Amino acid sequence: MEDTPKVFKQEVAIGRAARRPLCYYGDDFTGSTDVLESLFQAGLKKTVLFLEPPTPKLLQEQFQDVDCFGVAGVGRSLTPEEMERELRPLFMTLKAAGAAVVHYKICSTFDSSPGTGSIGKAAEIGRDVFGGRYIPLLVGVPYLGRYTLFGNHFAAGGAGGTVHRLDRHPTMSKHPVTPMAESDLRKHLAQQTALKTALLDIKALDGSYADVRERLETVIRQEQPDLLLFDVLDEQRLEAAGRMIWEEAAEHDGLFVIGSSGVEYALGAVWRKNAGTSDAAAESRRLRVEASQAGPLLVVSGSCSPITEAQIGHALQAGFAGIRVPMEDLLSPETREAAKIALQQEAQQWLAGGRSVIVYSATGPNDESIGRLREVLSARGIRSEDSSRLLGHALGELTRELVRQLGISRVLIAGGDTSGYVTRELGVYALECISILDPGGPLCRAYANEPSFDGLELVLKGGQVGGVDFFERVAGYRYKG
Structure with missing residues (x-):
């Protein structure tokens, strides 16, 4: 080399x-x-x-x-x-x-x-x-x-x-x-x-x-x-x-x-x-990774891919806690704050107890929530294409608070647009690849101005990336520097 x-x-x-x-x-x-x-x-x-x-x-x-x-x-x-x-x-x-x-x-x-x-x-x-x-x-x-x-x-x-x-x-x-x-x-x-x-x-x-x-x-x-x-x-x-x-x-x-x-x-x-x-x-x-007890993993998913669907189901069976994002409540000015607080508190409870958590907007392409969200957006005069931005912003705020409060060292984000919006909410300005777990799913080190997020390990997964046990593998591996 x-x-x-x-x-x-x-x-x-x-x-x-x-x-x-x-x-x-x-x-x-x-x-x-x-x-x-x-x-x-x-x-x-x-x-x-x-x-x-x-x-x-x-x-x-x-x-x-x-x-x-x-x-x-x-x-x-x-x-x-x-x-x-x-x-x-x-x-x-x-x-x-x-x-x-x-x-x-x-x-x-x-x-x-x-x-x-x-x-x-x-x-x-x-x-x-x-x-x-x-x-x-x-x-x-x-x-x-x-x-x-x-x-x-x-x-x-x-x-x-x-x-x-x-x-x-x-x-x-x-x-x-x-x-x-x-x-x-x-x-x-x-x-x-x-x-x-x-x-x-x-x-x-x-x-x-x-x-x-x-x-x-x-x-x-x-x-x-x-x-x-x-x-x-x-x-x-x-x-x-x-x-x-x-x-x-x-x-x-x-x-x-x-x-x-x-x-x-x-x-x-x-x-x-x-x-x-x-x-x-x-x-x-x-292959610069090895098995370890890396602590709880936070998974944030805005993907509706069938591959991500299978990964979510497999991880839930393996013991991850699953929390559905109440997008309709998050979009309503009347219920937004209460929904954000409830979502954050539930995720924090699981993570603080040492259990990995998946926060997801949909389980897969046939999830009924996708159609309901489009109806809510249409009623509010919002393009369906803007759903990724709205979802990404909400998930970014949640991720920022959980990492800051609990000192989480590794986060997996599923979904291309979601990854972009969440990392911006974290104030990350650069990423460097430090290892590879699955094709298309590199383990990265974040550069950020805020110490809470500088050095955070991120895996940013597209909808089509990873085997069915990808979430568990990310949770159980650590980088050999």
Whole structure:
């Protein structure tokens, strides 16, 4: 591992002084920590995720030894107009940071629609700010059970990790905000932007690297695309895509890329090969945990995924205490304060007695509370899309008070949007990956101005992440520093 930073310095001298290999913006919070995990496995000395764009002074004085950094956002929940206001200045900031690759990180299930979290809108802004021959689009992540074949996307989900075409996926086809009705990512993207998307398909990625690279250039020359989608089936093709992306960045003085954490896994494979670092060494970094009696765990869930549903049920059977969030009472001015106090007191009672607690808004996608909440929001003239913000704020206040009063050392937050809102309520301004428990579920150390939250260990879990016993595993492991 010690060789890796030296190799980066040689490889990243792209048209100017040596630069960081990568910086990124995550369009949801748990997805942003997913990138931390992949860069951690790639062997980078230190990668930090900021909740707001870092100032040059902060990077220079406190995070001088950072190889890569990211900025966590909520782009996945924004309208195109809101994305324009948020992303354009942020992209300019990332461009000024001078990284070799600037990555707009999206969910590996391509969560987006023309009106919410439009990846097409992000591509338009990125094309305008960064230019370049084309924008690489890489979504597949074999490590997470995500595959792209002939432009159609597939994802594991449900019992036994069965792989489904995205428009038939048990979660994504029924997503409450961005349901996936089309598995061909080119057609799905065409509903969001007039930018042209070409494909380097699975057959074009076969054979020698020289042949693959020649096919890439043929596609670019003949189709002149704005975006180029890479098929991904296995680690070999993922690495080939990473090599082409890295070479494009080197040849054209930097590159803007859109994709899942597959981008980092692809680049990481290239970086490890350049550094002569084995995959076994990367695996040894992943397993820096050991069983322990870590004390009670606070789980805060705003997810309605069936995977999270199974995890909640398994943890309750294992002895966790479950507390349903009374969202209707929390939204009413007449009952809000009493509901907050009652919720906090019940959670505090269990935690103070040494019992792990799950505070949840819904048990799963078929929970009746979801429909009732939408009715309450509609009656109050509030968009259903705003439910994540309202829920996140309420859960953030609860988490803040419980951690402050009880000195809790580890919190698991389930749900991408929920994670973003809760960490902001805690005053966390940066996160660093310190270990990995399950794919997509890294254990992070928080940086915060308030001592109660500085050093807090956080696991930020997306709805599709983790095995059925994930909550118990988080509760029973500690970091071996």
